[in-house]
Amino acid sequence: MKRELQSLQKESALIFELSRTGRTGFQVPPTPDDFPKFSIPENFARKSLPRLPEVSENAVVRHYVNLSTRNHHIDRDFYPLGSCTMKYNPKVNDDMAALHGFSGLNPWQSGQMVQGAMQVMSELADALLEVTGMDSITLQPAAGAQGEFTALLMFRSYHQANGNPRKRIIIPDSAHGTNPASIILAGYSVTQLPSDANGLMDIEALKRSLDEDVAGLMITNPNTLGLFESNIAKIIDLVHDAGGLAYMDGANLNALMGISRPGDMGFDACHMNLHKTFSTPHGGGGPGSGPVAIKAKLEKYLPVPVLTSKGNAFVWDWDRPDSIGSVHTFYGNFGMHVRALTYIKSLGGDGLRAISDNAIINANYLRKKLSPTYQIFVDKPSMHEAVFSGNLQKAKGVRTTDIAKRLLDYGIHPPTVYFPLIVPECLMIEPTESESRETLDEFVEVMLQIDREASETPELLKNSPYTTPVRRLDEAGAARNLNIRYFDEVL
Amino acid sequence: MRYIPNTPDERSAMLRDIGVTSLEDLLDAIPHELRYNKSLNIADGKSEWEVRREMIAMANRNISAMDMPCFMGAGCYDHFIPAAVDTLASRSEFVTAYTPYQPEVAQGTLQVIYEFQSMICELFGMPAANASLYDGGTALSEAISMALAYTKRRRVLWSESVNPAYRRVAQTINLSQGIRFDTAPCKDGCQAAEEMAMLLGDDVAAVVLQYPNFFGIVDDLRLIIDRAHEVGALVIIVTDPIAMGILHSPGQLGADIVVGEGQSLGNYMSYGGPYLGLFACSMELIRLMPGRMVGVTKDVDGRRGFVLTLQTREQHIRRDKATSNICTNQGLVATRATFYLSLIGPKGLEGIGIACGRRTEYLKQKLKEVPGFTVPHKGPHFREFLVQVPGTAEEFFEFMTTKGLLPGVPLTRLGMSDERGMLVALTETRSREEMDAYVRFARDYAVEGKR
Numbered sequence: 001m002k003r004e005l006q007s008l009q010k011e012s013a014l015i016f017e018l019s020r021t022g023r024t025g026f027q028v029p030p031t032p033d034d035f036p037k038f039s040i041p042e043n044f045a046r047k048s049l050p051r052l053p054e055v056s057e058n059a060v061v062r063h064y065v066n067l068s069t070r071n072h073h074i075d076r077d078f079y080p081l082g083s084c085t086m087k088y089n090p091k092v093n094d095d096m097a098a099l100h101g102f103s104g105l106n107p108w109q110s111g112q113m114v115q116g117a118m119q120v121m122s123e124l125a126d127a128l129l130e131v132t133g134m135d136s137i138t139l140q141p142a143a144g145a146q147g148e149f150t151a152l153l154m155f156r157s158y159h160q161a162n163g164n165p166r167k168r169i170i171i172p173d174s175a176h177g178t179n180p181a182s183i184i185l186a187g188y189s190v191t192q193l194p195s196d197a198n199g200l201m202d203i204e205a206l207k208r209s210l211d212e213d214v215a216g217l218m219i220t221n222p223n224t225l226g227l228f229e230s231n232i233a234k235i236i237d238l239v240h241d242a243g244g245l246a247y248m249d250g251a252n253l254n255a256l257m258g259i260s261r262p263g264d265m266g267f268d269a270c271h272m273n274l275h276k277t278f279s280t281p282h283g284g285g286g287p288g289s290g291p292v293a294i295k296a297k298l299e300k301y302l303p304v305p306v307l308t309s310k311g312n313a314f315v316w317d318w319d320r321p322d323s324i325g326s327v328h329t330f331y332g333n334f335g336m337h338v339r340a341l342t343y344i345k346s347l348g349g350d351g352l353r354a355i356s357d358n359a360i361i362n363a364n365y366l367r368k369k370l371s372p373t374y375q376i377f378v379d380k381p382s383m384h385e386a387v388f389s390g391n392l393q394k395a396k397g398v399r400t401t402d403i404a405k406r407l408l409d410y411g412i413h414p415p416t417v418y419f420p421l422i423v424p425e426c427l428m429i430e431p432t433e434s435e436s437r438e439t440l441d442e443f444v445e446v447m448l449q450i451d452r453e454a455s456e457t458p459e460l461l462k463n464s465p466y467t468t469p470v471r472r473l474d475e476a477g478a479a480r481n482l483n484i485r486y487f488d489e490v491l
Numbered sequence: 492m493r494y495i496p497n498t499p500d501e502r503s504a505m506l507r508d509i510g511v512t513s514l515e516d517l518l519d520a521i522p523h524e525l526r527y528n529k530s531l532n533i534a535d536g537k538s539e540w541e542v543r544r545e546m547i548a549m550a551n552r553n554i555s556a557m558d559m560p561c562f563m564g565a566g567c568y569d570h571f572i573p574a575a576v577d578t579l580a581s582r583s584e585f586v587t588a589y590t591p592y593q594p595e596v597a598q599g600t601l602q603v604i605y606e607f608q609s610m611i612c613e614l615f616g617m618p619a620a621n622a623s624l625y626d627g628g629t630a631l632s633e634a635i636s637m638a639l640a641y642t643k644r645r646r647v648l649w650s651e652s653v654n655p656a657y658r659r660v661a662q663t664i665n666l667s668q669g670i671r672f673d674t675a676p677c678k679d680g681c682q683a684a685e686e687m688a689m690l691l692g693d694d695v696a697a698v699v700l701q702y703p704n705f706f707g708i709v710d711d712l713r714l715i716i717d718r719a720h721e722v723g724a725l726v727i728i729v730t731d732p733i734a735m736g737i738l739h740s741p742g743q744l745g746a747d748i749v750v751g752e753g754q755s756l757g758n759y760m761s762y763g764g765p766y767l768g769l770f771a772c773s774m775e776l777i778r779l780m781p782g783r784m785v786g787v788t789k790d791v792d793g794r795r796g797f798v799l800t801l802q803t804r805e806q807h808i809r810r811d812k813a814t815s816n817i818c819t820n821q822g823l824v825a826t827r828a829t830f831y832l833s834l835i836g837p838k839g840l841e842g843i844g845i846a847c848g849r850r851t852e853y854l855k856q857k858l859k860e861v862p863g864f865t866v867p868h869k870g871p872h873f874r875e876f877l878v879q880v881p882g883t884a885e886e887f888f889e890f891m892t893t894k895g896l897l898p899g900v901p902l903t904r905l906g907m908s909d910e911r912g913m914l915v916a917l918t919e920t921r922s923r924e925e926m927d928a929y930v931r932f933a934r935d936y937a938v939e940g941k942r
Binding site: 103 | 492493494495496497501502504505506508509510511514516517519520521522524525526527528531532533534535536537538542543545546547548549550551552553554555556557558561563566567569573575577578580581582583584585586587588589590591594595597598599600601602603605606607610611612613614616617618619620623624625626627628629636656657659662664665669671677693704709711714724729735736737738739740741742752753759760761762763764766775777783785786787788790791792793794796798800801802803805806807808809810811813815816817818819820821822823824826827829830832834835836837838839840841843845846848849850851852853856860871878888889892897900901902904905906920923930940
């Protein structure tokens with residue numbers, strides 16, 4: 001077989017292509033000979049085995065180690081993804097989640113055997129309540145979007161108990177896509193309001209929209225433009241006066257810890273993304289965790305089971321007749337709870353505040369350094385992210401996509417692009433607190449360089465990236481000629 | 492601050508560069524009355540050594556399945572995890588990567604997911620699988636949402652032998668859509684086709700079956716599947732990936748949607764999460780698929796590459812028209828499952844299935860001989876069976892744990908009324924010694940326990 005010069009830019013074989021009949025990476029523990037045979041009736045017996053790959057253990061390891069090198073990841077370099085909060089994930093968090101006393105627990109074990117696990121959840125719950133200024137919490141939702149949905153079901157139950165579930169939920173036009181999707185799933189319709197000239201919620205438009213059909217408002221604060229909704233108390237009052245409830249999408253909580261609390265602003269519920277604010281790793285798309293904190297008036301609707309205590313012991317309370325039910329088979333993504341608590345213990349209350357302070361300084365630093373070159377959408381201090389438009393570069397013939405792809409050549413992951421939808425050619429940059437000034441300066445240099453390239457050699461940008469494991473991919477083609485599995489035939 | 496690189500001096504310099512005198516100037520947009528003007532009431536930060544000591548102390552307050560042989564299942568299983576799974580899955584290239592929205596620098600994650608989808612399609616005998624959902628229960632609820640959207644009908648019929656924990660989740664998530672759920676009773680632990688067929692009608696969106704069912708029984712589902720299709724209902728089968736080396740795939744049985752829990756594929760029990768919702772469907776339903784999917788494409792130089800595809804279904808594009816609100820899924824857990832399936836291969840999967848089945852048969856036969864213990868259901872049982880114990884299952888559980896065994900899951904913990912019922916699970920990791928000890932202690936319990 002011919003060996004070629006080493007390059008990242010070669011096709012990586014699929015594990016199926018490495019398969020050779022008879023190879024294996026596993027040995028089944030023996031079954032004693034005198035055990036009864038397990039005979040499956042002819043009707044059910046599988047006629048041909050699933051075509052899983054047949055590969056030795058060392059080949060499996062080599063294959064996936066090689067694949068891993070084709071990823072960008074936070075331990076390698078900068079990841080300034082707005083609203084996604086890609087901060088450094090402390091290693092001790094993972095170590096703690098892997099302790100056998102946590103990872104080896106069956107969820108149906110009796111409460112008295114798992115008091116330590118319940119203590120983890122209780123301590124985490126207390127810390128999150130302190131950060132949010134709320135009265136009660138569920139750790140059950142497995143991700144932020146599930147947290148949104150859980151809160152909306154509680155809103156629904158609350159209104160139902162008051163005689164009418166109501167019909168609509170109001171969101172700003174800068175809302176995350178999960179907000180409207182969650183609203184529909186919870187049986188409501190979406191009313192989307194335009195932002196005002198300052199990028200904030202338009203109070204007059206809100207007033208016009210409020211009536212007895214409004215079940216509530218969902219709003220991200222700081223919002224997706226990186227701005228604090230200065231009128232939030234007034235906004236929530238208006239919603240409350242109309243009989244509605246107010247929900248805060250906590251995607252941007254990284255900017256608020258110890259500075260301002262959703263509960264004190266008047267919100268009735270908010271979720272947190274443990275995989276953002278509390279540094280549990282994204283894992284290439286999950287697991288996340290989306291606890292929902294609430295005010296006392298919603299407490300009886302919490303999903304079951306609810307963690308509570310009896311004497312000196314923690315217990316799960318299932319006996320809650322007004323509960324919305326369960327949104328997870330068990331208690332949520334417990335492994336993420338362990339990581340988040342480890343992180344909180346490492347930082348302490350003042351440390352959490354310092355996280356937010358530094359996230360804010362880093363974001364404003366980038367806003368200041370980049371705004372002469374990249375158009376800033378709203379020229380006001382940012383919270384932990386700054387939103388730019390690529391309009392000036394578009395005038396030179398390149399689009400935000402091209403800027404993003406060119407960044408890859410410099411080893412930097414692009415910011416969030418084309419979101420929020422209200423900003424043309426949007427670039428949403430969130431450096432997070434865990435980046436040093438040198439990294440930010442380097443990023444600024446690269447961004448200025450890319451702007452120069454846009455003037456001088458726009459074609460260079462349009463054809464980028466050049467140095468990545470694969471170059472620009474035909475995404476439309478993938479949808480047109482759908483190929484989502486290795487074997488053509490289904491067995 | 493070990494996670495914050497910038498020193499106080501650097502911060503001051505940066506604030507000067509920004510053009511403000513202090514951080515306060517940057518917080519002007521937050522009205523004074525909304526400022527939290529005190530320290531958070533959370534204990535001071537600690538050194539890594541101190542944090543470890545506290546967390547380890549909490550871990551040590553638990554009794555885990557590493558301390559006691561585990562015969563507990565009901566949706567979560569103590570299967571063996573090869574060391575290579577942990578080694579590969581702890582690589583930070585996989586752990587600390589983001590959702591693969593920039594495919595040129597996410598080929599590692601994307602290719603793993605493509606391989607994962609291909610493997611799930613193979614196991615389930617289905618043409619399309621997604622990149623995972625949260626867990627078995629939420630996968631079932633998404634399957635039901637899909638069936639409602641496809642058929643435009645508003646009634647769901649499910650068997651009593653579908654895991655009650657999954658049903659509770661699916662009910663919670665779909666209730667606000669005004670759905671009616673009917674439960675077909677389940678005599679002798681089997682999903683009675685005739686009783687179920689009586690509840691069928693042309694208003695039924697989906698029939699939900701579990702295979703092997705909640706009681707570990709491998710039912711003959713063909714009749715009820717045919718009947719369901721005759722009235723235009725979709726068939727959703729909840730299945731167990733570990734059984735797929737020995738049983739007909741749900742796809743071969745005629746399922747339209749197949750869901751399952753992927754925890755047993757190389758993932759720890761971890762007190763219930765993070766788990767892995769498996770989801771596969773027919774091509775006819777693919778435009779309604781919840782969550783992410785990876786497809787093959789080419790780059791500008793003609794090289795094979797992988798991208799997230801059919802993203803126009805997803806919430807970030809379709810917003811209130813999306814088929815599901817799922818955004819973050821269980822990428823790393825699916826990654827572990829891919830490593831696991833690559834290691835065990837087809838023969839390993841078959842071998843594990845047989846090893847589970849034979850152990851189940853062994854313990855079942857032995858327990859039948861213990862006075863006062865009955866096994867109410869006739870097999871074949873795949874990895875789990877119901878035993879009715881003298882006294883209550885809770886008392887028996889307590890007794891057995893004092894002897895050093897986790898004997899099974901009392902049905903009452905799932906809200907079922909059978910106080911004597913204990914669901915016992917056997918994986919390939921249970922040894923003869925452990926099973927014989929189980930029987931011995933059960934005998935002691937029957938005698939000494941004065942039941």
